[in-house]
Amino acid sequence: MxxxxVLVVGLDPHRIPGPWDPAPVTAAIEAAAERFRELGIDAQNCLIGLDGTDDVPALIAALDAHPWDCVLLGAGIRKNEELLPLFEKLLNVIHLHAPATPIALNGGLHDIVDATLRHLP
Structure with missing residues (x-):
């Protein structure tokens, strides 16, 4: 079997200008990865910079690598009104390259896995 x-698309905490500490976000991403492993789910992170320009080819490559059971588009991208153009760009890339794949939307770092589980068989 x-x-x-699962492909998790989110902001790269180390590429967000500071001053701020990216460590709590990095820890939450790592905790989600561990929980995915515990559940037997193969999750790959695709972390994006704030403008996303250089990251679209990497997202396309990840989406085209194989079929995904779910793509999670992170709340950090969706919830910030200033990032609406980036959200639209990424959503359209996901739709174009994985049109039959469910897209999960989480509320924050605390529910990355739970949001994805809603869309997995």
Whole structure:
């Protein structure tokens, strides 16, 4: 039996200008990755910079690498009104390259896995 495949698309905490401490966000991303492993889910992170320009090719490559059971588009991208153009760009890339794949939307760092589980068989 093959494991379920999940792509998690979110902001790269180390590429957000500070001053701020990216460590809590990095820890939450790592905790979600560990929980995915515990559930037998193969999750891959695709972390994006604030403008996303250089990251779209990497997202396309990840989406085209194999079929995904779910793509999570992170709350950090969606909830910031200033990032609406980036959210639209990423959503359209996901729709174009994985049109049959469910897209999960989380509320924050605390529910990355739970949001994804809503869309997995």
């Amino acid at each position: 093959t494991s379920r495949q």
